[in-house]
Every structure is written in structure tokens, then in C-alpha cells.
Amino acid sequence: MKIAVIGGGASGMMAALAACKCGSDVTIYEKNDRVGKKLLITGNGKCNFTNLDFSSDYFRSDSCLDKQIFFDTFGVEDTIRFFEDLGLLIKNKNGYLYPLCEQASVVLDLLRTACDREGIHTEVMTEIKKLQKKDGHFIIDGKQVYDRVILACGSKAGPKGISSGTGYLLAASFGHHIITPVPALVQLRCKESFFKQLAGVRITCELTLYLDRRKTEQERGELQLTDYGISGIPVFQFSRYAAKALQEKRNVHVSVNFLPDFTDEKYSSFIHNRFERKKGETAEEFFLGITNKKIIQLFFKLTDLKPGELIEETNRKKWEKVFSLLRKFDTQVKECNPFENAQVCAGGVSMEEVGNTLESVLVSGLFFAGEMLDVDGRCGGYNLQWAWTSGYVAGKNAAKGKKGADGSKDDKD
Numbered sequence: 001m002k003i004a005v006i007g008g009g010a011s012g013m014m015a016a017l018a019a020c021k022c023g024s025d026v027t028i029y030e031k032n033d034r035v036g037k038k039l040l041i042t043g044n045g046k047c048n049f050t051n052l053d054f055s056s057d058y059f060r061s062d063s064c065l066d067k068q069i070f071f072d073t074f075g076v077e078d079t080i081r082f083f084e085d086l087g088l089l090i091k092n093k094n095g096y097l098y099p100l101c102e103q104a105s106v107v108l109d110l111l112r113t114a115c116d117r118e119g120i121h122t123e124v125m126t127e128i129k130k131l132q133k134k135d136g137h138f139i140i141d142g143k144q145v146y147d148r149v150i151l152a153c154g155s156k157a158g159p160k161g162i163s164s165g166t167g168y169l170l171a172a173s174f175g176h177h178i179i180t181p182v183p184a185l186v187q188l189r190c191k192e193s194f195f196k197q198l199a200g201v202r203i204t205c206e207l208t209l210y211l212d213r214r215k216t217e218q219e220r221g222e223l224q225l226t227d228y229g230i231s232g233i234p235v236f237q238f239s240r241y242a243a244k245a246l247q248e249k250r251n252v253h254v255s256v257n258f259l260p261d262f263t264d265e266k267y268s269s270f271i272h273n274r275f276e277r278k279k280g281e282t283a284e285e286f287f288l289g290i291t292n293k294k295i296i297q298l299f300f301k302l303t304d305l306k307p308g309e310l311i312e313e314t315n316r317k318k319w320e321k322v323f324s325l326l327r328k329f330d331t332q333v334k335e336c337n338p339f340e341n342a343q344v345c346a347g348g349v350s351m352e353e354v355g356n357t358l359e360s361v362l363v364s365g366l367f368f369a370g371e372m373l374d375v376d377g378r379c380g381g382y383n384l385q386w387a388w389t390s391g392y393v394a395g396k397n398a399a400k401g402k403k404g405a406d407g408s409k410d411d412k413d
């Protein structure tokens with residue numbers, strides 16, 4: 001079976017290896033000057049390639065297709081075995097798996113070496129712009145002829161020059177429906193002007209995402225405040241919902257609880273006791289030690305509480321408001337950062353138009369893998385896991401069956 005893999009990223013290399021192992025003659029086409037450029041920047045250059053804490057619920061999509069089917073074929077254990085077989089020693093950081101050497105380049109070198117060893121041809125600096133199917137064959141850029149094609153072109157997310165999103169056009173040229181991609185695992189820009197004074201603060205808290213004032217998602221983790229808004233893992237985790245809602249012009253706001261370990265009851269008695277013990281102090285002294293000073297200073301401004309005022313002499317409503325802001329600080333989200341800042345996209349080729357083999361239901365012999373499909377994972381190694389899983393499923397199934405040229409498969413196109 002002659003197979004072309006368009007896109008030499010994580011999913012493309014995995015698809016090529018899986019197809020080759022099944023006896024196919026495989027060529028990878030890559031538009032960049034080398035394969036796997038995005039892999040190099042994953043996990044801050046350390047490559048968080050999967051996670052032991054696994055659930056198929058960690059993968060989101062507009063389609064209700066059961067994603068567990070794919071992970072049953074190639075899951076986390078298979079990924080670990082695959083990389084160990086290539087020679088990788090693995091580091092486990094609370095379930096997040098990295099190469100022991102913490103070098104993404106090593107993961108890429110292992111994949112590249114495996115591709116070379118298997119005799120996979122690689123054409124770099126080759127951006128595929130045209131793909132057709134004629135008489136059961138795929139024709140690439142009007143010249144090369146293949147029995148099967150795997151589109152593994154990735155998404156628009158990531159730094160310019162590494163990502164492109166041109167694969168969507170190839171899929172669309174065959175009639176595939178592309179769910180409009182939006183940035184995901186990305187920072188959120190907020191409306192309020194006070195963020196400049198909070199820039200640099202990192203603090204563990206609980207964040208709740210509201211869409212049209214309805215509570216939608218809740219995350220705990222380290223919030224990072226920037227001069228334009230909110231960032232950090234908990235923000236990344238729900239950013240895809242925020243991005244989709246913003247695209248639909250819906251109201252998006254986030255509520256931050258800086259003291260999530262208190263129950264309402266415990267918080268009331270904490271406030272009462274603190275007042276009894278410290279009412280003779282200035283506002284600044286009274287609130288010192290509760291949370292980051294920059295946050296307290298902002299809340300003083302928002303409530304018009306003067307740092308030098310004695311608590312027992314000040315309007316009770318003002319300091320009570322500071323306490324309430326500490327548990328419920330609302331910020332209005334106006335936009336998310338652009339694709340260049342995002343780690344992945346939400347959206348892509350609709351999963352409704354691919355079967356369990358990741359073959360197109362519209363065009364036989366056309367397969368998809370990786371991020372160009374409408375599947376995005378949570379932050380934590382899940383997106384690479386999807387690349388390995390979908391690459392393996394697409395590669396293995398593309399290599400199966402009879403060649404398209406003899407008309408043995410029904411052409412649905």
C-alpha cells in the first residue's frame with residue numbers, strides 16, 4: 001500500500017510508523033525545513049508527552065462520538081511501551097510523563113530515527129496545496145500517486161512559522177466540514193484597566209467560568225495575573241469554552257476565589273475573630289498576611305479603603321467588601337489571546353465525518369490524525385496523547401485492506 005502522510009508532526013510521524021509496520025510504503029510531506037518542529041517547544045522544551053491520570057472526558061469535541069474507542073486501541077500504556085521500545089527513559093512528575101533527560105529534542109530524534117530505520121521517505125520544505133482523488137488514487141500536487149492519504153497537518157495554534165492550518169483547506173476541498181477553530185489552552189484578556197498593577201502575581205486559587213452568567217466550569221490551580229488579564233493552567237483548562245463563547249458574542253466572566261479552602265461558615269467565623277483580635281490596627285495591618293499584597297492594595301482602591309485608616313473607625317461596609325472580594329472577585333473577559341499564544345485549537349475537521357478508524361466517511365482512503373480533527377485535550381500531556389493515539393489508529397487502518405486503485409473499496413466521493 002502506498003501511503004502519503006501530509007504533515008510531519010507528532011501525529012504524522014506516529015501514523016507513518018504505524019502504517020509502515022503494517023507493510024506500507026510511506027512518504028511524509030512536511031512544509032517546514034524539518035519534521036516535528038512543534039514537538040520541540042512542547043512542555044517548555046521538556047515535552048510532557050502523556051499523563052497517567054487519564055480519562056477520555058479530558059478530551060473535548062463538538063461531536064458526541066465516543067473517544068474512548070480510540071484510546072482502547074492505543075492508550076497511555078501503549079504510548080509508554082512505544083517510547084520505551086524506542087529507547088526512552090521516562091520521568092514521572094505526579095503522573096505527568098516527560099523524557100528523563102527533559103529534552104523534547106530527544107523525543108523527536110527517537111521518532112525521526114525510527115522513521116529512517118523503517119525506510120519512511122520524508123520530503124521536507126514541501127507544502128501540499130492540492131490533493132485530488134481520481135480513479136481510486138490520490139494525486140498530490142498533480143504529480144505523486146498514492147493509494148491512501150493521511151492528513152496530519154495540525155492546527156493554527158502555536159508560534160508563526162511552526163503552525164499553519166492549511167490542512168483545513170485540503171480537508172474542505174473534499175467536502176469536509178470544518179468546525180471553526182478557536183485558540184485553546186490560551187490566556188484570557190480582561191476588560192478592567194487595573195490588571196497592570198497585578199502583573200506578575202502567581203497565586204493558587206479557584207476560578208469559575210460563567211457564560212451568560214451561568215456557571216460553566218470550575219478549576220483550581222495557580223492563577224497568573226498579567227498586565228492584560230489572566231493566565232496559568234486553570235485558565236488554560238477552560239479557555240476553549242471562553243473562546244467559543246466569545247466567538248458567539250456571549251458574555252464571559254471569571255470569578256476568582258483567592259481563599260478556596262474556607263467554607264462559608266468558617267470564613268464568617270474567621271472574619272469575626274480577626275475583627276475581634278485586630279480591630280485596633282490600620283487597614284493595611286489588619287489585612288496583612290491573608291493573601292498577596294498587590295491584591296489587597298487593589299481591593300483597597302476598589303472599596304476606597306485607606307491603608308492607614310483604623311479598622312474600628314472605618315465604615316464597616318468597606319472592609320467587609322474587601323473580605324467578600326477575596327472570595328468572589330469578578331473579571332469580565334473581552335477576548336482570548338491569538339492563535340500564536342495558544343497551545344492547541346478547539347475545532348477542526350468534524351468528528352461526525354470520520355469513523356472509528358479515522359477514515360473519512362465522505363472519501364474512502366482519506367484518513368485524519370492529530371490536532372486537525374475537532375478534538376482538544378486538557379493541558380497536561382493529553383494533546384500529545386491524542387496525537388499518538390489518532391496517529392496510530394489512522395496509520396494502522398490506512399495500511400489495512402486492498403489498494404484503492406483496483407476499485408475494491410467503494411468510493412463515496
Ligand SMILES: Cc1cc2nc3c(=O)[nH]c(=O)nc-3n(C[C@H](O)[C@H](O)[C@H](O)COP(=O)(O)OP(=O)(O)OC[C@H]3O[C@@H](n4cnc5c(N)ncnc54)[C@H](O)[C@@H]3O)c2cc1C
Nearest residue numbers: 007009010011031042043128153154158370371381383384
Ligand atoms: C507552546 C506549546 C506547548 C505545548 N506543550 C504541550 C505539552 O507539553 N504536552 C502536550 O500534550 N501538548 C502540548 N502542546 C500541543 C501539541 O504540541 C500538539 O497538540 C501536537 O503537536 C499536535 O500534533 P499534530 O501532529 O496534530 O500537529 P503538529 O505537531 O502541528 O504537526 C503538523 C505538521 O504538519 C505540517 N503541515 C501543515 N500543513 C501542511 C501541508 N499543507 N503540507 C505539508 N506539511 C504541512 C506542519 O508544518 C507541522 O509540522 C503544545 C503546543 C504548543 C504550541
